[in-house]
Amino acid sequence: MLVNMKDLLKVAYENKFAVGSFNVANSEFVKVIVSAAEEQKSPAILQIHPNEINLVTDEFVVYVREAASKSKVPFVIHLDHGATIEDITRSIRNGYTSVMMDASHLPFEENIALTKRAVELAHMVGVSVEGELGTIGSNEGSSEGGADEILYTNPDEAAIFVEKTGIDTLAVAVGTSHGLYPKKKDHSIKIDRLMKIHEKVNIPLVLHGGSDNPDEEIREAVKHGIAKINLSTDMKRAFYNQLRVTLDENPYAYEPDLLMPEASKAAIELVKKKMDLFGSTGKASLYKLGEI
Numbered sequence: 001m002l003v004n005m006k007d008l009l010k011v012a013y014e015n016k017f018a019v020g021s022f023n024v025a026n027s028e029f030v031k032v033i034v035s036a037a038e039e040q041k042s043p044a045i046l047q048i049h050p051n052e053i054n055l056v057t058d059e060f061v062v063y064v065r066e067a068a069s070k071s072k073v074p075f076v077i078h079l080d081h082g083a084t085i086e087d088i089t090r091s092i093r094n095g096y097t098s099v100m101m102d103a104s105h106l107p108f109e110e111n112i113a114l115t116k117r118a119v120e121l122a123h124m125v126g127v128s129v130e131g132e133l134g135t136i137g138s139n140e141g142s143s144e145g146g147a148d149e150i151l152y153t154n155p156d157e158a159a160i161f162v163e164k165t166g167i168d169t170l171a172v173a174v175g176t177s178h179g180l181y182p183k184k185k186d187h188s189i190k191i192d193r194l195m196k197i198h199e200k201v202n203i204p205l206v207l208h209g210g211s212d213n214p215d216e217e218i219r220e221a222v223k224h225g226i227a228k229i230n231l232s233t234d235m236k237r238a239f240y241n242q243l244r245v246t247l248d249e250n251p252y253a254y255e256p257d258l259l260m261p262e263a264s265k266a267a268i269e270l271v272k273k274k275m276d277l278f279g280s281t282g283k284a285s286l287y288k289l290g291e292i
Contacts, residue, residue, distance in 0.1 A: 001287070002068045005076050005098035005128035005228075006168040008043055009204040011286050012227040017279030018207075018218075021045035021078060022271065023232035025052040027060075030067050032235070032264055036271035037073045042280040043287065045098075045228065047078040050087050053094075061094040073284040078130075080230070088118045092127055100130040100171070108157060115165040123166070130228075133161050134173025136208045150175065152193060159200040169204045169228060172197055174221075176209030189217045191224065198225035206230065211237075215277055222279060229278055235267050242266035 012019050024030045024046050037044040046064055053060070061077070068075035079091040079099040091099045101118035103111040115131040122129045134153035153172040162170055174197075175190045189207070198205065204227035207218075211233035218229065243263040246253070253259055275281045 001071060001074045002065065002097060003074050003076060003287075004126060005045070005078060005130065008045070008074055008076050008287075009169060009227045011283070012043070012280070013204040013225070015283065015286060016223065017283055018222045018227050018229045019043050019045055019076075019280050020271070020274050020278055021047045021076075021080075021206075021228050021230045022235055023047055023049060023052065023080060023230075024064065025049075025055060027063060028239070028260055028264055029235070029267070030064055032239070032267045032271060034067050034071055034075075035264075036268045036275065037075070037284075038071060039268075040272050040275045040281040041073060041284045042275040042282070043074040043284055044275075044280075045076045045078050047080040047230070048096075049080040050082060052080075053090075058090070058094050061096070065095050074287045076128075082118070085114070085117060085121070088121060092122060092125060096127065098128040098130065098168075100132070101167075102132045102171075104132040104135050104171075104173075108161075112161060112164050115161075115167060119166045128168040129166075130169040130171055130206055131161065131165055131167040132171035132173075132208075133158055136171070136173055136177060150177065152190065153197055155193070155196040155200045158197050162201050162203055167203070169206050170201060171206040171208055174207070176207060176213060187213060189213060189221050191217070191220050194221060194224045194226070201225070204228060218277055219279075229274075231274055234274070235270055238270040239263045239267040 022033045033044050064077055076098050077096045079096050081102045082088050082100050088099050099122055101115045103114040119129045135151040150173055174194045175188055205225040206228040207226045208230045246259055246262050
């Protein structure tokens with residue numbers, strides 16, 4: 001079942017669980033997320049970054065929509081870190097049900113203006129919008145972008161931003177980064193700041209850079225308004241680490257049906273554990289989509 005982000009996260013926000021948003025840059029990852037979500041009876045979000053859609057091309061979204069639409073659990077197809085209005089319109093035309101306008105690198109008022117324009121376009125056709133305030137960090141190995149230094153979300157500015165833009169969800173900068181964290185880098189979630197943002201903002205909050213943080217921090221974040229958690233690195237690491245093992249053990253194998261199954265299994269198990277951690281396992285039944 002394909003739904004928009006506003007409807008998906010309304011249930012999560014009210015019931016205090018988070019939905020995983022997983023980057024899919026090939027058909028294997030789509031199958032991983034759909035399989036894990038159906039096994040766990042969990043809602044899920046299939047998200048595609050502009051870098052990824054440039055890799056797989058617009059036609060790939062037809063496959064993603066078909067896979068999501070045929071499933072018995074609720075799915076969103078989401079644009080991750082759209083940087084321009086062109087990214088937004090391309091995604092809407094491709095059939096995404098949610099988009100992110102990431103103008104967080106711009107001055108506050110310019111961020112508001114560009115995000116508001118994205119909201120005006122998307123809401124006309126029933127597509128949800130995620131905005132971002134503050135900057136998410138970036139680590140080695142990530143192609144998703146981010147800033148060298150995290151600029152934390154200001155709670156008072158967050159309230160103004162939400163009111164003026166009309167966004168449906170807000171990505172907040174509370175200490176996390178994209179990619180794999182260096183051992184000495186502080187990537188702890190600043191729960192005190194998150195609590196202050198949650199007090200000021202009454203829409204679902206989004207945590208980017210959800211890989212590598214301790215489970216207890218993730219659970220605590222979900223208690224304070226986080227209803228969507230982006231996760232890419234952990235899933236891809238599980239998949240490709242197992243693929244490397246399979247290739248080493250079978251140096252003459254080249255057929256996908258020999259190479260991919262074990263890698264997919266490793267990624268599915270990782271995703272299932274994250275769904276348990278986020279509290280979304282078993283929650284598909286809350287969406288009243290018929291018998292799950």
